[in-house]
Amino acid sequence: xxxxxxxxxxxxxxxxxxxxxxxxxxxxxxxxxxxxxxxxxxxxxxxxxxxxxxxxxxxxxxxxxxxxxxxxxxxxxxxxxxxxxxxxxxxxxxxxxxxxxxxxxxxxxxxxxxxxxxxxxxxxxxxxxxxxxxxxxxxxxxxxxxxxxxxxxxxxxxxxxxxxxxxxxxxxxxxxxxxxxxxxxxxxxxxxxxxxxxxxxxxxxxxxxxxxxxxxxxxxxxxxxxxxxxxxxxxxxxxxxxxxxxxxxxxxxxxxxxxxxxxxxxxxxxxxxxxxxxxxxxxxxxxxxxxxxxxxxxxxxxxxxxxxxxxxxxxxxxxxxxxxxxxxxxxxxxxxxxxxxxxxxxxxxxxxxxxxxxxxxxxxxxxxxxxxxxxxxxxxxxxxxxxxxxxxxxxxxxxxxxxxxxxxxxxxxxxxxxxxxxxxxxxxxxxxxxxxxxxxxxxxxxxxxxxxxxxxxxxxxxxxxxxxxxxxxxxxxxxxxxxxxxxxxxxxxxxxxxxxxxxxxxxxxxxxxxxxxxxxxxxxxxxxxxxxxxxxxxxxxxxxxxxxxxxxxxxxxxxxxxxxxxxxxxxxxxxxxxxxxxxxxxxxxxxxxxxxxxxxxxxxxxxxxxxxxxxxxxxxxxxxxxxxxxxxxxxxxxxxxxxxxxxxxxxxxxxxxxxxxxxxxxxxxxxxxxxxxxxxxxxxxxxxxxxxxxxxxxxxxxxxxxxxxxxxxxxxxxxxxxxxxxxxxxxxxxxxxxxxxxxxxxxxxxxxxxxxxxxxxxxxxxxxxxxxxxxxx
Numbered sequence: 001x002x003x004x005x006x007x008x009x010x011x012x013x014x015x016x017x018x019x020x021x022x023x024x025x026x027x028x029x030x031x032x033x034x035x036x037x038x039x040x041x042x043x044x045x046x047x048x049x050x051x052x053x054x055x056x057x058x059x060x061x062x063x064x065x066x067x068x069x070x071x072x073x074x075x076x077x078x079x080x081x082x083x084x085x086x087x088x089x090x091x092x093x094x095x096x097x098x099x100x101x102x103x104x105x106x107x108x109x110x111x112x113x114x115x116x117x118x119x120x121x122x123x124x125x126x127x128x129x130x131x132x133x134x135x136x137x138x139x140x141x142x143x144x145x146x147x148x149x150x151x152x153x154x155x156x157x158x159x160x161x162x163x164x165x166x167x168x169x170x171x172x173x174x175x176x177x178x179x180x181x182x183x184x185x186x187x188x189x190x191x192x193x194x195x196x197x198x199x200x201x202x203x204x205x206x207x208x209x210x211x212x213x214x215x216x217x218x219x220x221x222x223x224x225x226x227x228x229x230x231x232x233x234x235x236x237x238x239x240x241x242x243x244x245x246x247x248x249x250x251x252x253x254x255x256x257x258x259x260x261x262x263x264x265x266x267x268x269x270x271x272x273x274x275x276x277x278x279x280x281x282x283x284x285x286x287x288x289x290x291x292x293x294x295x296x297x298x299x300x301x302x303x304x305x306x307x308x309x310x311x312x313x314x315x316x317x318x319x320x321x322x323x324x325x326x327x328x329x330x331x332x333x334x335x336x337x338x339x340x341x342x343x344x345x346x347x348x349x350x351x352x353x354x355x356x357x358x359x360x361x362x363x364x365x366x367x368x369x370x371x372x373x374x375x376x377x378x379x380x381x382x383x384x385x386x387x388x389x390x391x392x393x394x395x396x397x398x399x400x401x402x403x404x405x406x407x408x409x410x411x412x413x414x415x416x417x418x419x420x421x422x423x424x425x426x427x428x429x430x431x432x433x434x435x436x437x438x439x440x441x442x443x444x445x446x447x448x449x450x451x452x453x454x455x456x457x458x459x460x461x462x463x464x465x466x467x468x469x470x471x472x473x474x475x476x477x478x479x480x481x482x483x484x485x486x487x488x489x490x491x492x493x494x495x496x497x498x499x500x501x502x503x504x505x506x507x508x509x510x511x512x513x514x515x516x517x518x519x520x521x522x523x524x525x526x527x528x529x530x531x532x533x534x535x536x537x538x539x540x541x542x543x544x545x546x547x548x549x550x551x552x553x554x555x556x557x558x559x560x561x562x563x564x565x566x567x568x569x570x571x572x573x574x575x576x577x578x579x580x581x582x583x584x585x586x587x588x589x590x591x592x593x594x595x596x597x598x599x600x601x602x603x604x605x606x607x608x609x610x611x612x613x614x615x616x617x618x619x620x621x622x623x624x625x626x627x628x629x630x631x632x633x634x635x636x637x638x639x640x641x642x643x644x645x646x647x648x649x650x651x652x653x654x655x656x657x658x659x660x661x662x663x664x665x666x667x668x669x670x671x672x673x674x675x676x677x678x679x680x681x682x683x684x685x686x687x688x689x690x691x692x693x694x695x696x697x698x699x700x701x702x703x704x705x706x707x708x709x710x711x712x713x714x715x716x717x718x719x720x721x722x723x724x725x726x727x728x729x730x731x732x733x734x735x736x737x738x739x740x741x742x743x744x745x746x747x748x749x750x751x752x753x754x755x756x757x758x759x760x761x762x763x764x765x766x767x768x769x770x771x772x773x774x775x776x777x
């Protein structure tokens with residue numbers, strides 16, 4: 001159909017499986033650099049037990065790929081270590097599958113199902129407060145019911161100006177523009193009205209802050225064709241629009257970056273004085289039968305629900321999880337908790353790269369057989385010139401532990417770092433560059449706009465939600481983080497899994513999500529719980545479970561650094577999502593004023609230390625420094641010679657350094673990357689023994705910002721004694737105990753010299769003793 005488009009410029013997203021082979025690969029390369037990811041996947045869950053089913057969703061550029069299930073043992077291909085190890089598991093799903101491309105559609109919005117009320121015939125008025133963050137990025141929908149050049153909508157156009165579009169089934173299209181661009185990060189009251197009987201359009205672009213000769217303030221009126229409002233079946237969208245892109249079925253696009261507050265819709269053209277009254281705070285409900293919908297974003301903040309406060313109840317739903325609990329245009333600053341002043345938190349911040357659920361179709365599913373060993377597994381996907389591993393975690397059946405030791409895998413932290421894009425200058429020293437080359441995984445992440453909790457959205461605002469229902473390219477066994485040139489998170493935690501296997505220790509695994517959902521009952525059967533290398537993101541419920549576990553005689557081995565740091569929430573309704581609001585600690589971004597409370601739970605975000613729950617209270621040590629050049633060894637302290645600690649240092653000489661040899665993390669030394677120290681003023685138990693401390697760190701290691709109250713030049717490792725890792729041991733009530741190492745790099749040293757080294761010896765001494773039933777000294 002030929003379109004007649006007028007553009008008017010105004011003035012103003014059941015059998016035990018058989019192990020068939022063990023693959024051990026030692027290679028100097030992790031991936032072929034410059035090769036694209038030809039096959040990519042993700043699973044519908046992280047944790048799964050015998051009898052349960054896990055679904056895999058795959059995108060493949062080639063006609064065929066092969067899927068196999070493997071048990072992951074050691075993910076690091078560094079030739080200085082044991083090499084990459086995986087066991088092939090015989091399963092009915094191990095075979096070839098047809099390939100097909102599944103795309104990622106990012107960008108958040110609100111969808112309101114179509115209703116006849118949403119297309120009034122006599123006239124229409126749309127009003128909203130907007131806070132655009134990238135007004136110059138191109139066409140962005142504000143409130144739209146627009147598809148195939150029909151319907152209506154308020155937009156920001158390609159020139160960064162407010163626009164109102166109208167189109168009917170005959171091909172008539174009218175686009176009214178304000179003629180003046182919007183300013184970024186400025187609140188505007190915007191309104192568009194159309195009188196269908198008289199063919200008159202009014203457009204209002206009114207900044208909240210009035211300045212003399214403000215050219216962004218515009219009120220325009222134009223005469224256009226009459227009767228442009230016709231029945232139209234498209235659902236109404238906010239912060240986006242339907243786009244045709246030559247397809248018969250429209251898709252959602254034209255995503256808006258910024259905040260949207262108090263959108264409302266009327267069934268007639270409001271007079272100018274009525275529009276101004278709404279801008280000044282008049283309730284849309286006061287307009288009686290003229291009101292079609294008044295969406296209240298301050299209601300149901302923790303949910304996907306969008307509530308229409310009008311009698312018509314034209315409710316909607318958020319899609320791809322825009323950020324809620326955000327300050328609105330009327331925030332006074334008198335209250336910083338949205339629960340106490342919801343009327344001032346009526347804004348939602350939308351982003352064109354939000355992605356809660358990729359919503360790919362399932363390619364194959366596997367029901368786990370009885371008797372399958374608990375551990376770390378993956379669906380290994382291979383095609384010509386391409387490979388991907390999709391990890392998942394096999395936990396024991398509920399109430400049926402298979403070992404006395406439990407590895408708690410820090411999946412909250414995996415999600416926090418998921419798809420980190422390295423847009424962080426703060427993590428590099430002035431003379432430091434990334435150590436690793438860009439991999440196909442990095443390329444896929446960048447090309448698809450995937451982001452982590454360490455990145456910012458395209459509009460510069462911090463990413464505060466992360467989901468596992470999408471490809472996570474950093475969650476791959478062979479992946480090296482580019483800033484370090486070595487493993488981090490899951491690939492680094494496989495150093496511990498490999499050590500347990502090599503030393504013949506039986507163990508079960510669970511995830512943070514399991515602990516959050518099941519609590520103390522999940523920990524109670526185990527004699528010992530071992531953490532991963534970087535368990536940074538803990539929820540309040542997880543902390544309570546760990547504390548109670550220790551009080552009841554449990555034993556904890558904290559084998560990492562920078563643990564128990566950020567206040568974290570798993571969405572109670574969507575446990576695949578974690579949320580943080582950053583402030584107060586070392587941070588990649590900071591939440592805006594008044595936006596420190598988590599939308600999913602309402603609790604105050606930031607670091608646990610500022611909530612009165614410092615890591616020292618739980619494990620004796622807490623975050624003190626970070627650096628990325630290389631690690632250092634530990635030197636024994638007086639506490640190591642206490643008779644209570646004798647079992648820990650069996651086979652260790654009095655003057656022998658611990659971890660003074662090559663490592664798989666930062667090349668050399670057991671104490672590095674991020675370090676924790678004991679501090680009795682912050683809650684280290686008074687009877688805790690400081691067993692050993694690292695020394696000799698360079699100025700690439702800097703003291704944490706939360707303890708630097710006045711800027712100075714003496715925070716580096718060469719001058720500040722607080723830049724160190726402390727190894728700590730202390731007993732708890734009822735036979736419980738804690739052993740903490742205070743270094744992310746610790747587990748990277750376990751395998752040196754065929755596992756015969758000081759780090760392996762100390763770790764083994766503690767684990768064997770903690771597994772015993774006899775009381776600890």
